[in-house]
Amino acid sequence: MPDEIPDPITELAALAAQHHELYEAWISAGFTERQAIELLKTVIAVKEGGGA
Secondary structure, X not given: OOOOOOOOOOHHHHHHHHHHHHHHHHHHOOOOXXXXXXXXXXXXXXXXXXXX
């Protein structure tokens, strides 16, 4: 039995939560759902090296 307890949150789940928080923050700031999604798509594309 390993001495360490595995982290229940995977890197992918953590990233998804961060993206959701960004989306919710933009909605709270007054952006429309469509605008928030477009902003999120841009953030993801830039992080992946695809540019805007």
